[in-house]
Amino acid sequence: MVAGEASGDLLAALLLQGARSRWPGLRAHGIGGLSMQEQGFAAQWPADRLAVHGYSLEVLRRVAGLLRIRRQLGNQLLDQRPDVFIGVDAPDFNLGLERRLRTGGIPTVHFVCPSIWAWRPERVETIRAAADHVLCLFPFEPALLASHGIAASFVGHPLATRIPLHTDALIARASLQLEPDAPVLALLPGSRGKEIDYLLPRFLQAVQLLQQQMPELQCILPAVPSQVLRVEAMLQEQHMQGRVRLLQGHSHLALQACDVTLIASGTATLEAALFKKPMVISYAMHPWSYRLMRRKQLQPWVGLPNILLREAVVPELLQDAATPAALAGAVLHWLRASAVRSPEWQQLMARFTSLHESLQADTSTLAANAIESVLLR
Structure with missing residues (x-):
């Protein structure tokens, strides 16, 4: 699994919690934060290493390091052959890694549909090449992805269940x-x-x-x-x-x-x-x-x-x-x-x-x- 930033770490931790109920012997590792680690996740790099902002020099300075991490993790996973790779959000990092792993025969799931309905619609081609299945947070997304030949499921937004309908x-x-x-x-x-x-x-x-x-x-x-x-x-x-x-x-x-x-x-x-x-x-x-x-x-x-x-x-x-x-x-x-x-x-x-x-x-x-x-x- 790879999750970037605080929001991805939280979503991935909720997914891990459910996955462990289905598969008690589950072992998960990759890139993640404290919430994932509380679910037994082995973080080889912290989630905040993937946090970037915009397109300017502040990002370009970190590109080489991020590409090095992605290449190193990809090499490792192609050697280890995990049962499945799950990329949680962080599409700029995860989709490229997923495409490489999928081409190498490793099943890939992408959790959180990139906002192709809000900006960068050209990214749909990248998703189609990268993900065997997309887990969607919003009800309208699976039909949109299906129209482009991408398998997807609405799984609800974990936060909508975790946060009570009424709070004090x-x-x-x-x-x-x-x-x-x-x-x-x-x-x-x-x-x-x-x-x-x-x-x-x-x-x-x-x-x-x-x-x-x-x-x-x-x-x-x-x-x-x-x-x-x-x-x-x-x-x-x-x-x-x-x-x-x-x-x-x-x-x-x-x-x-x-x-x-x-x-x-x-x-x-x-x-x-x-x-x-x-x-x-x-x-x-x-x-x-x-x-x-x-x-x-x-x-x-x-x-x-x-x-x-x-x-x-x-x-x-x-x-x-x-x-x-x-x-x-x-x-x-x-x-x-x-x-x-x-x-x-x-x-x-x-x-x-x-x-x-x-x-x-x-x-x-x-x-x-x-x-x-x-x-x-």
Whole structure:
């Protein structure tokens, strides 16, 4: 198995949990993170080695190292002949490796359909050559892949089962020792170093503006362990140590506790929707990278809640539009709507609940069934 970044590590760990129920003697190794290792996974390289951001020099410096890891792992797997290879997300790394292994006679499964419906539609040819089967998180994806001759199964989104349909914010606030009656804002600037570099200073400056208008506002900032030192340094630079509480991990607890989240585009926006939290979605990167990505974008939105609901139900402030003032204004709107449970807030809760229900399925069993069908072939 190969999983990249925090979201892939979590998805892979949930898949491993179900696979072990089907095959108690299962042995799994490759590239993964702490959540996978808790399921007995042997990580030869950590998941965050695959975390890259954009197209510019910050990525190019790491390409040689990533290609070396992929070549080394591919050589090893072709020699060891595992029963199946499962690539979890990280398509730029995994699809090339899967194609090589499949050509060498090793069955391949790709978990998480690349977003060919959102951008880079040409990638469908790569998927067809790389994967014997694709495990899809969203109900509309298998039919789309089938139209291109790719075997696929909807397995539900594991997070939709793991996150309860209804959660109690007060329990989470008590666990985090937050005031129960004062508003809470969760800051989620991403898990990659460059995401944090581009977004967190803007988020912290937005918090400064918000706390001027709402002094009682409590702010929490969950950070993955590998980024804690980076985040601590930024809090010190912005003189925000006492105004924003840094959490080591606990992103789900932060989302459960908050009234609103200011959040980087990515899987975390879907997690926020499953926790039924109003959000302001933001993203920023090197200008050259942003121009390239915009040319390949097929959807008018970048946030998963907006894409899946086919409507701009929550605001997106990207690149130059992501100013501290604009971010603060959009967050303040949702904080006030949440405080009075406005009709707009109630409608958002209903949309997110419907989305949550549509993504629920017995992921472990469905994924194991699909993997077993590949093994039998």
